[in-house]
Amino acid sequence: MQTQGISMSETRVGFVGLGLMGQGMAANIVGKGYPLSVYAHRNRAPIEDLISRSAVEAADLADLGRNSEVIFLCLSGSPQVEEVVAALKPGLARGTVLVDCSTSDPVVTERLARELAAQGVDFADAPLSRTPKEAWAGTLDCMVGATPEVFARIQPIIATWAGKIVHIGGVGDGHRMKLLNNFISLGYAAIYAEAIALSEKVGIPIASFDSVIRGGRMDCGFYQTFMASALEGNREAHRFTISNAYKDLRYLESMANDAKVVTNMASAAKNAFAYAMANGGDGAEDYVPHLTDFTAKLNGKS
Structure with missing residues (x-):
């Protein structure tokens, strides 16, 4: 694919957040x-692995910003995203795109987008x-919130690590949809x-x-990975932390509060x-x- 005469594979990409999801992405x-810069x-360990695959390690976040045209963030939540964006800002040129793959608060997402737009940077x-x-x-x-022009720029890169990409709408809509998605999955977890x-009682x-x-x-895929732990004892089968789940449900509750929506089920899951x-x-x-362990304890089983 060509964009203004430049092969998409020549787009300089930065990546911040090489955790459970980020390293594979x-x-x-x-x-x-x-071409990939990492920090x-x-x-x-993830840095050394990616360097062995020809990635380059940035000296700091401002350096990564200077040497990247599209930067992916895969962090634990909005406070971490805000911290990283502040550190990237000095190195960001006009036309750079920041892509937040974290599960974040849509209110913060929209505010960061406005702040970066004043610098000529897309979010x-x-x-x-x-x-x-x-x-x-x-x-x-992957569920994306972006203008059509920005989506066209980042879609080929996202396609390197995503099999299903849905352009949900404007900035913030990806994070809104993600909170809804996680409400359903984490609601399943609480029910299971x-x-x-x-059942055992x-x-x-x-x-x-x-x-x-x-x-x-x-039955569903989520049920199967959940039960791989509960039934088979494979405690690594679904590596999404309880703390991140709790954070996501708090973000969902905040979104619902702003929308004046009653959340009997979401609050129970939270x-x-x-x-x-x-x-x-x-x-x-x-x-x-591992929520099964805590629910069992709540019901008197050690």
């Missing part, structure tokens, strides 16, 4: 031929769905955890419970994760399927 970007905040939100496995495979789902606790073993649900109308957070589920390796 960045590996696909550089693997598909895009490490704490963990050196888009392109949050993700699925797991680190799909990040490495290049088959993530409570159903399993009740009334004497139905988890294997019997699963034998009815699996393969039926209530409270399930709030209980886990208040009882030790805030660690880096406390993942969403």
